[in-house]
Amino acid sequence: MVEVASGKITRNTFYLTASYVVQKVLALVYFTFLARHFGTDGLGQYVFALSFATMFSVVTDLGINAVITKETAKNQRWGAANLGYGLALKLMLAVLAYGGLFLAINLLGYPAAARNMVYLAGVFMLMDSFTTSFYAVFRGWQQIKYEGLGTILYQSIVLIIGGTFLIMDLPLIYFIGVFLFASFANFSLASILLYRRGHFKFWPRFDREIIKKLLVLAAPFALAGIFTKIYSSADAVLLSKMAGNSAVGIYGSASKLTLALQFIPAAFGASIFPAFSNYYQNSRDQLAKTFEKSWRYLLALALPISAGCIALAPEIIQLIYGAKFSASAAPLQILMGSLGLIFLFYPLGALLNGCDRQNLNTVNLGLAMLVNILLNLLLIPVYSYLGASWAVLGSYLVLIGGGLIFASQIIDFRRLRLWRTLFKIAAAAILMGLGVHFLKTQIYFLWLIVPAALIYALLLVWWRVISREDWQSLFKVIQLKFKIKS
Numbered sequence: 461m462v463e464v465a466s467g468k469i470t471r472n473t474f475y476l477t478a479s480y481v482v483q484k485v486l487a488l489v490y491f492t493f494l495a496r497h498f499g500t501d502g503l504g505q506y507v508f509a510l511s512f513a514t515m516f517s518v519v520t521d522l523g524i525n526a527v528i529t530k531e532t533a534k535n536q537r538w539g540a541a542n543l544g545y546g547l548a549l550k551l552m553l554a555v556l557a558y559g560g561l562f563l564a565i566n567l568l569g570y571p572a573a574a575r576n577m578v579y580l581a582g583v584f585m586l587m588d589s590f591t592t593s594f595y596a597v598f599r600g601w602q603q604i605k606y607e608g609l610g611t612i613l614y615q616s617i618v619l620i621i622g623g624t625f626l627i628m629d630l631p632l633i634y635f636i637g638v639f640l641f642a643s644f645a646n647f648s649l650a651s652i653l654l655y656r657r658g659h660f661k662f663w664p665r666f667d668r669e670i671i672k673k674l675l676v677l678a679a680p681f682a683l684a685g686i687f688t689k690i691y692s693s694a695d696a697v698l699l700s701k702m703a704g705n706s707a708v709g710i711y712g713s714a715s716k717l718t719l720a721l722q723f724i725p726a727a728f729g730a731s732i733f734p735a736f737s738n739y740y741q742n743s744r745d746q747l748a749k750t751f752e753k754s755w756r757y758l759l760a761l762a763l764p765i766s767a768g769c770i771a772l773a774p775e776i777i778q779l780i781y782g783a784k785f786s787a788s789a790a791p792l793q794i795l796m797g798s799l800g801l802i803f804l805f806y807p808l809g810a811l812l813n814g815c816d817r818q819n820l821n822t823v824n825l826g827l828a829m830l831v832n833i834l835l836n837l838l839l840i841p842v843y844s845y846l847g848a849s850w851a852v853l854g855s856y857l858v859l860i861g862g863g864l865i866f867a868s869q870i871i872d873f874r875r876l877r878l879w880r881t882l883f884k885i886a887a888a889a890i891l892m893g894l895g896v897h898f899l900k901t902q903i904y905f906l907w908l909i910v911p912a913a914l915i916y917a918l919l920l921v922w923w924r925v926i927s928r929e930d931w932q933s934l935f936k937v938i939q940l941k942f943k944i945k946s
Contacts, residue, residue: 479608480723486615488720488780490622494635495713495781502632504705505574507712509636511696512565513581518689519557520550520589523681525596526813527674532600533737542674544665546593549674551664554586568701573633580636584643591643594650598657606653610646617642681818687825691832691855695848698836703844711845713785714792717776721765722802725758729806736814740870747815748871752878754807760885760925762803764916767893768909769796775905787845794849800886801856808863815870824862828855881925888919 495503524546531542561582565575595607622638695715699708732754739747769776773789773796781788812821832855839847867873892912899908920926 479605479611480727483611483615484720484723486612486619488716490615490619491713491716492780493623493626495709495785497626498632499784500706500709500713502705502709503712504700504708504710505577505632506635507696507708508700508705509574509577509581511693512578513561513585514693515689515697516557516561516564516582517585517589518685519560520554520586521592521682521685522553522675523678523683523685524550524674525592526681526685526818527677528593528596529599530737530813531677532597536601542670543593543597545667545670545674547590548664548666549671550590550593554589558582558586577633577636580633580640584639587640587643587647591647591650594654597654603657606650606657609653610649613649614642614646617645681813681822684813684818684822684825687822687829691825691829694829694833695836695851698833698840699845699848702840707845710785710787711791711848713777713781714788714795714845714849717769717780717792718795718799718802721762721799724761725803725806728754728758729810732807732810732814736811740815744871747811748873751807751811751867751871752873755804755878756881756885756925758803758807759800759882760920762800763885763889764892764913766796766799767889768896768912769793769799771893771897772900772905772908775900791845791849794846795852798853798856801853801860805856805859805863808860808867811867811870812863817866817870820866820869821863824859824866827862828859831855831858884923884925885920888916888923888925891919892916 494506498506528543528546561578565578570578591610595610598604598606618638621641622635625634625638696708696712699711732750735750736747739750770793773792774786777785777789777792809821809825812818812824832851835851835854836848839850841847843850892915895915896905896908896912917926
């Protein structure tokens with residue numbers, strides 16, 4: 461049973477990582493075009509509208525998707541029997557969410573242009589909420605390739621239609637409307653795939669007792685979802701009110717580059733969540749080993765990226781966004797300083813949720829959200845977008861610290877060995893980053909990337925951070941790339 465789950469982790473991580481790579485590249489290209497076309501002020505309006513709608517979109521889920529995935533992983537037939545009740549609950553919550561969005565944006569006194577963009581963003585985010593419920597069933601089945609396909613379709617449509625609108629030089633609101641087309645296409649694809657795979661019926665089904673039971677199961681995940689959405693969106697909204705749209709654009713352009721890299725831990729976390737549930741029931745020793753490996757692998761990927769981006773932040777901003785976004789280099793360096801913590805949190809959250817400790821994960825997320833909002837309120841008035849960047853770093857320190865305390869209640873991982881390995885990874889990344897910093901004035905920075913990566917890899921081998929087992933796992937992934945099976 462453990463072997464089967466382990467094989468699926470590798471396969472699903474490959475599928476989801478591949479799709480996230482394509483999606484993030486397409487999204488970054490589209491975002492870059494928008495930034496260069498509309499400048500810091502226009503980009504700030506765009507980021508604000510999406511961030512504001514995101515805070516209310518969480519109401520349509522309230523942890524339902526996590527319940528669908530978790531319960532379907534335990535019982536393959538659970539999704540077919542209960543999806544209709546979940547959709548009925550989501551339909552009621554969608555009305556509540558959109559009503560709250562409409563009321564809030566009007567009470568806050570934003571101009572008509574900003575309100576109209578928020579109204580439009582709210583519509584497609586509600587549609588996306590139903591789509592993710594369909595993919596939650598596939599996640600429970602550990603068949604994540606379908607979600608990957610939908611992700612690529614969604615972003616391709618955004619880029620194609622959005623690019624056409626750029627050529628036509630249409631107003632900013634049209635670029636929010638682009639997501640309506642993409643959301644409808646992804647919704648249709650997910651519906652068709654799920655129907656063909658399991659002959660599901662998608663009509664909402666109302667049963668008070670079953671819906672109440674769903675709400676009870678979803679409650680811990682609901683709070684975690686609310687905390688996460690507010691945590692990820694409050695900075696842009698607070699910046700908009702306290703520092704203006706230009707500050708949102710400067711911060712948002714740096715934040716976008718950081719978010720673009722999160723496909724790696726996101727794909728890994730999504731794939732490993734069902735497996736953690738499996739190991740928790742069947743092999744606690746394997747659970748601890750898998751958690752340790754996940755931290756080691758993810759930090760080995762995150763820290764060289766972080767160090768390289770900190771050293772090359774001005775050059776990266778100039779290359780991607782142009783000179784008018786030069787102020788984004790400083791927040792990018794701060795945000796990249798938190799990248800390792802961001803990567804580490806995904807398996808930590810998956811461990812707590814997969815091992816029936818979702819209540820503890822919710823407490824941890826809630827505390828981090830409060831710290832994030834408090835730091836934003838204290839720092840933005842003084843430091844503007846730099847304050848928002850420092851708030852991210854501070855809140856992720858809280859997330860990792862609290863998560864480790866809770867994780868130690870579940871597994872007995874080898875702390876000394878783990879910290880020693882993490883220290884070696886950090887030392888290798890810092891040495892690599894310093895080398896890049898001093899050489900970038902002598903050599904064009906893009907030519908430094910491959911040699912720096914090779915030096916970093918050699919340091920890991922020399923210090924025995926990478927074991928024979930790690931090389932075997934990597935070889936299996938490479939084989940999977942060419943011999944992957946449905």
